[in-house]
Amino acid sequence: MSGNTLGTLFCVTNFGESHGPAIGCVIDGCPPGMPLTEADIQADLDRRRPGTSRHVTQRNEPDRVEILSGVYEGQTTGTPIALLIRNTDQRSKDYHEIAQSFRPGHADYSYWQKYGIRDPRGGGRSSARLTAPTVAAGAVARKWLALHYGTQIRACMTQLGELPIPFEGWEYVPQNPFFAPVADVARYEEYMDALRKTGDSCGARIRVQATGVPVGLGEPIYDKLDADIAHAMMGLNAVKGVEIGAGFASVAQRGSTHGDALTPQGFRGNNAGGVLGGISTGQDIEVSLAIKPTSSILTPRESIDIRGHSTEVITKGRHDPCVGIRAAPIAEALLAIVLMDHALRHRAQCGDVTPPLAPIPAAAY
């Protein structure tokens, strides 16, 4: 199978390197007849874009998307939708020395050993730049899900380094550069400014939620909805952990309280995180991700060179002191793609099945 394709029916094939001519994706399997324009996609790309605040990388890519195929007179045709994003602001000279050694915490060593060759410029294929095509594809999926089910997908930061971020409301998320659900982010800006001065980095915790998800999505026993969500999220650069619903807190819970009670007015809780037995219940999908601190830091690190000898590595160039700051729109895109794929898979096998019961509401409280 193609390791660069996500999905089985709504398939997203991603291509490109950080400093190559272009990056992009091909979406195959999108249903026909849906209105689609570059503007639909550009909106999500702009949310992800580097250079939008002092807290993120200073590479200045416009990330203009071009639709090369699959759309005719403003509607999807059911044929593959190719999306192209030209790279314009590569500064390859920043990476000359780094080709000789391996940066700890990065993919340099593992790519070198696997392929026997690597493009070191800007991290090559392993760069977080390659999340841009994913976001572009996610915009298409998100639109279809909204039209068909009224699904809404949102993400926010719930922890920055060691600082927890309380939840005050989704309305605050677009108003600050942290995707934080709080009105006042001064505290986090100070934290980041201090961190930037040290040349070090920190991690982040991201929450992703989908509401308006129909019951019945998921293909047990191996392609369960939560399994595919975990697959997509763990595959995102820098993610080291994924939880659904109560997640790791479930370990210390009791079955009498963990299992969400059902009532005709809805579920009494959401420890399940929207998935039971690998199939969506109609409850909100709730996912949490752990993002590690960026390995591209300015402090010197002990490492080896391509001949296996000890060396010291200092990463120069433009970097995110906290890659988690831009992760929210990418996590939303990934969840959209997974839900889209499962919507089509469910329709394929169970298209004739009307749920025997009117689905109970997501929440009774």
Add this chain to the structure above:
Amino acid sequence: MSGNTLGTLFCVTNFGESHGPAIGCVIDGCPPGMPLTEADIQADLDRRRPGTSRHVTQRNEPDRVEILSGVYEGQTTGTPIALLIRNTDQRSKDYHEIAQSFRPGHADYSYWQKYGIRDPRGGGRSSARLTAPTVAAGAVARKWLALHYGTQIRACMTQLGELPIPFEGWEYVPQNPFFAPVADVARYEEYMDALRKTGDSCGARIRVQATGVPVGLGEPIYDKLDADIAHAMMGLNAVKGVEIGAGFASVAQRGSTHGDALTPQGFRGNNAGGVLGGISTGQDIEVSLAIKPTSSILTPRESIDIRGHSTEVITKGRHDPCVGIRAAPIAEALLAIVLMDHALRHRAQCGDVTPPLAPIPAAAY
């Protein structure tokens, strides 16, 4: 794609229901020429088997595996290996009432709504019984990995409910019914006995480790090794969270300490958990799972019936008060299957590549 097939080159197709005539799997893509007998597989099945201690379900299934194909004169032929396990100890009458309502925390409601029909006996397809074929297939993968790379895969419990379990040594794991890496498990037995009396259940945290893993396994950017591990593990019954390496602790770390330094004598740490950029580094693969408390408990729960009306549900029959107690061998099998699949995928694309550098040892400390 088939939701009941795990893997792309080493493919495991799982079939069966808890109370149907038989369960089993078909393994396609196993390399030829490997010695294989029922005994190789039975050993791992026996570790998983129900009825082996008072702390787990009292259903008494011998789980005898029969090899139906794919082996000739004691060697794999390269053709599909079908493994069959007959069900013998079904007690269907325990589930008569339960067909009328949905047990909270179980897959009853979601299966009903997705398919419009469900086999309620013993949980049908959603039963943890269907982990037996997975374990059987994992035994085949595990053997090949050991022969080819000297890979060793082990799992143990690291937390039972709210009780952390310290790590004293792998040698203790086979000596107690908890797969706990400690000499004295009296504390945990008392905890479980007390819990059983209440009719409630608790969760568990499982650690899975693979040593002797070659560098280079993983297919970025979507089929990364850690992404596929997360997919397999989150798909295991009752799992709500998956971590690789430092996992959620990474959030509060600094890049200067999280990134594992490289030296000619090996890596200085393993926050990566054995995977960087989605490709194995040669470091030990370290995975941690969160398993929720069993939803099959004896205390009454609020729910609805198949007509959508309020009802109370009491689960009778035979259950595990902590399904996590049997999870270790299943988690090992899943990791074996994922590593096996990736070994073949890597060989397919990079079979001509010798790592340019002699791989550095797993650990320098």
Add this chain to the structure above:
Amino acid sequence: MSGNTLGTLFCVTNFGESHGPAIGCVIDGCPPGMPLTEADIQADLDRRRPGTSRHVTQRNEPDRVEILSGVYEGQTTGTPIALLIRNTDQRSKDYHEIAQSFRPGHADYSYWQKYGIRDPRGGGRSSARLTAPTVAAGAVARKWLALHYGTQIRACMTQLGELPIPFEGWEYVPQNPFFAPVADVARYEEYMDALRKTGDSCGARIRVQATGVPVGLGEPIYDKLDADIAHAMMGLNAVKGVEIGAGFASVAQRGSTHGDALTPQGFRGNNAGGVLGGISTGQDIEVSLAIKPTSSILTPRESIDIRGHSTEVITKGRHDPCVGIRAAPIAEALLAIVLMDHALRHRAQCGDVTPPLAPIPAAAY
């Protein structure tokens, strides 16, 4: 991908060797809620069964199918359907000598070189016995297609060796052992009796037809309906050629006559064979196969042994002097599986699309 799985949404995974304990298949992706019993499947297996006339192999296998999973209270559940057929009449001693050499025209040499090992008994995995699970799965697909679309699939022999067989009517096909659409088959029986005495074999041409096929099935540009039909048919043992519609006769036609004219009353011809641009048109699907003469013959053949030295090979044991005589039900099953898979694929992507035009009838003549 699994080479032993046919289909992408309606997946049939085939296992077994000719002289192993059992053969069978696992069907994944079958829609739920369809009535299904062993009898539904046994009927098609009995049509295929060896030992039903003096013109086919004399191995006497009852081919009793057992449903192991995926059916509850007489209905499909949407979970995998495992079908098992035990081998009972193996006569392994017939193959002792043959393990030392390679039979010309058989898979012995190619399997040996590919896998480094082979099960020589009865042809092992390469035996036509492994068409039985395919037929079993085809019975399930056929039933669903009939229920959903009124699709009917039929096959007959159109040439035996060098003798063309005229088409008198489908009603004759079940009445003779040749699946020939003629009332009187004496001519063909004499031909076969004479051939059997020589110990030689002949080929056959098979026609497969599907009526009541909805418009819109097929996934261009690579998984076109005709491409997948060709894939399935060419994969059938002994097939050397596949045609759709006018087939090879198209070469000498003119575009002004080849292209089937459309009228409101239907198509004016069917040179297309039911597929245009890779998508079904609603015209009858018409396929023709070329089946080569069996390589298992009683006359000695020049070959080499497993050390590469010249030798002479005489095949003993039980064989079909014309394997084409039993091919019709297998070809039907293959067409059913391909159409089923494409029905689900079409539903997945275009489930919301109602054909803008009431589909025109298959034929206006």
Add this chain to the structure above:
Amino acid sequence: MSGNTLGTLFCVTNFGESHGPAIGCVIDGCPPGMPLTEADIQADLDRRRPGTSRHVTQRNEPDRVEILSGVYEGQTTGTPIALLIRNTDQRSKDYHEIAQSFRPGHADYSYWQKYGIRDPRGGGRSSARLTAPTVAAGAVARKWLALHYGTQIRACMTQLGELPIPFEGWEYVPQNPFFAPVADVARYEEYMDALRKTGDSCGARIRVQATGVPVGLGEPIYDKLDADIAHAMMGLNAVKGVEIGAGFASVAQRGSTHGDALTPQGFRGNNAGGVLGGISTGQDIEVSLAIKPTSSILTPRESIDIRGHSTEVITKGRHDPCVGIRAAPIAEALLAIVLMDHALRHRAQCGDVTPPLAPIPAAAY
């Protein structure tokens, strides 16, 4: 699965419409370390290019390929290779009227009914223009196969309309616009000139051959090498029939002559066409295709319009009076892609297997 992806390990995802901004493909799974430049690919594209003789379509597309990713410092990196070809010579005004009706023998009707929408310009997605990306990908596969195995792939025309074309030698094929293996093509030029004047079209028969193919390629029982070849070839625009080796002539042969005898010096014939039991034998792969007469002709045809009413259709614009004239390089590319995919699949499962016997030569005569 993605209907626009060919292959499972060497995956080619094709995108684009005839009159859209661009066409192209993404190749995933190409082994790293192979030298690759645009020139390698351009050579094959130029052989396929329209406008190269008076006998083919007069659309003048330069078909300049651009490598967007997957190559670094002149070598493949193992990451996806995206190839882009901009459309420059679209004349959309030729198709205004045709959007209102369906051209017989074309995909217009079936696309309309499947998707509910179609891009009518130049045939949209169903245009033979979309064979260009396939040829581009085939060039990459062809190069790797030549480097690894010395494989050579060639195709020629063996029949034009009702005129058989004898085989005089491969050296003549590049010397005439018909890809005919004869020194003097005057006869065929006259035939085509006469045909063009009538405004009608004819079919063609194409032979494709691969030499230097290793033994062991093919994944029985469903993904046999010949099955996948048939799948690829039948999927090529306008193909209505595919044969391997003796093909349909096998029907009238006897087993005593059809089965190719083996000797230490090689095979005594090649009725097999290079494949036995679905696995390559080392004999030359021999495939023959039937290409139907183009449906785009200048004579009026009876049809219906998009409201289902009778109408007459005349196709204007630029067309091939015999699409088979350009099919040879495309058939070569398809065979290259299939062989490449199987080479990787074989390496994945059997990478440790050395054929037990030194493979016998392709031919002993």
